Amino acid sequence: MTGKQEEFNWYNQSFDFEKLDYSLLDKHVEILESIKSVHSSAISIFDMARLQHAYLSSTFEDLLGWNLEEAGKPGHEYIDSRLHPEDLAHLNRVSSQFLELMLKVKKEDRLNMKHYKMIMDYRTKGKDGNYVRVIEQHKLLELDGDDNVWLALGIMDLSPDQDIQSLCRYRLVNAKTGDLYHFPKETPNTSLSLREQEILQLLGKGLISKQVADRLFISVNTVNTHRQRIIEKLNVSNITEAVRHAATIGII
CATH class of the missing domain: 1.10.10.10 (Winged helix-like DNA-binding domain superfamily/Winged helix DNA-binding domain)
Known part of the structure; x- marks a missing residue:
């Protein structure tokens, strides 16, 4: 980024890069790296301002055979190419709905969104190129100084349910209360009687x-x-x- 103020409008969010405190990201990465030896989960941090992963644990390579350099590039081309094609559209839609849900919350109330986790269970290519089922959790990690949704934490593991035939599943959980919510789902053009x-x-x-x-x-x-x-x-x-x-x- 250059030294001047830069703004990126996305989902009605405007980021001032001069005001983004990336020392917060460094602290999170330091903590995640320090515990890497005692966990097997694949952990990521996504930067909403730059629209790319700011951190990908090496566990992605061990767990799924990812090329971390490709996965870390802006956009989702590499990761999407590994997803099961039947799940891809669903996952893109529900991820967008989750973000839209957060952005509907008043800025002064967005800190409460840190209690919510989006849990997705879907199929992606494993180390051998065959599909495996993974379970992934997403939650808000940091807001920026203007209360924009900035950093998001993702935690991925192999699912204990290795059903490769079923479509992806998703749910929204309040980790503080344990409440489970029916997440907004697509509505068919014509509902069934x-x-x-x-x-x-x-x-x-x-x-x-x-x-x-x-x-x-x-x-x-x-x-x-x-x-x-x-x-x-x-x-x-x-x-x-x-x-x-x-x-x-x-x-x-």
Whole structure:
């Protein structure tokens, strides 16, 4: 950065680089480096002003085989290239929603956002190039002098649930109270009717159309008609994808 005042507008945030106290970042990095030998988590700090990772622990290389030089460049091209393509759009959207949520809070109240953690469970490439499931937590680390959202902390581990078939999952937790929140999720262009939701829930439990028809006292043809409408409304290829998608966005 140059010596003159520079501002970067992003999500209605304006950063004055002359006023950013990067000694705070140095202190955080020093602490994280000092405990690196006693933890196996991959830890990052993202700089919202410069739009790049300010810190990536070497554990990313050990855990997932990351090229740290590439991962540390501005933007997300390298990291996005390793994400499972089915999860990428969901993760980008929910990360943006989390930031938008923080920015809706009045500046004088944003310190309270440090109690909140966004927890995401998704698929990315591992050391051998095959997909693994990871669980990642994000939280606010520092505001700048103007109470802009500045530094964000990320902590990643391999998930104990190595289900490689399911879409990503996410939730918002208040670490101080333990409260779990339903995070804003995408809304389909056309919501499912109560009957369609009921049928999709039964199909998600492994029932076939005949069993669903018997359970709901309707014809198999009616069930199959509903199945086709569900697939069309959710813009997916088959009912298995519909079940996964509906679970992810909170329909069932």
